[in-house]
Amino acid sequence: xxxxxxxxxxxxxxxxxxxxxxxxxxxxxxxxxxxxxxxxxxxxxxxxxxxxxxxxxxxxxxxxxxxxxxxxxxxxxxxxxxxxxxxxxx
Numbered sequence: 314x315x316x317x318x319x320x321x322x323x324x325x326x327x328x329x330x331x332x333x334x335x336x337x338x339x340x341x342x343x344x345x346x347x348x349x350x351x352x353x354x355x356x357x358x359x360x361x362x363x364x365x366x367x368x369x370x371x372x373x374x375x376x377x378x379x380x381x382x383x384x385x386x387x388x389x390x391x392x393x394x395x396x397x398x399x400x401x402x403x
Contacts, residue, residue, distance in 0.1 A: 348372040350402060353384030354395040362394065363387065369399035377401050 353369035356362055366384055369377035377384040377399040386397035 351386045351397070351399055353377045353379070353386065353399050355379055355382045355384050356395070368402060370402045371397070372400060372403060374400040374403060 348371055350368050351371055352365050353367050354363035355366045357364045363385070366379045367377075369384055369386065371386065378401075384399055385395035386399045387395050388397050
């Protein structure tokens with residue numbers, strides 16, 4: 314095998330490995346939840362189950378509270394129930 318053939322094979326192999334690694338990284342990143350600020354809601358009554366109180370986060374940490382009341386988040390803004398656990402903003 315001459316030097317040029319060896320270089321072409323080596324470069325091709327490196328490009329394939331980088332492509333495969335990039336594809337795997339992109340696929341693994343799509344399953345992660347984006348961490349962000351979310352509105353924390355507190356339960357007031359059955360008629361007003363989600364009252365906006367303060368900004369919290371969905372990043373792990375201490376539970377988001379207002380006084381002694383735990384605050385909850387909505388999975389979708391159009392939801393009537395607040396069931397998502399929220400945490401204090403870092």
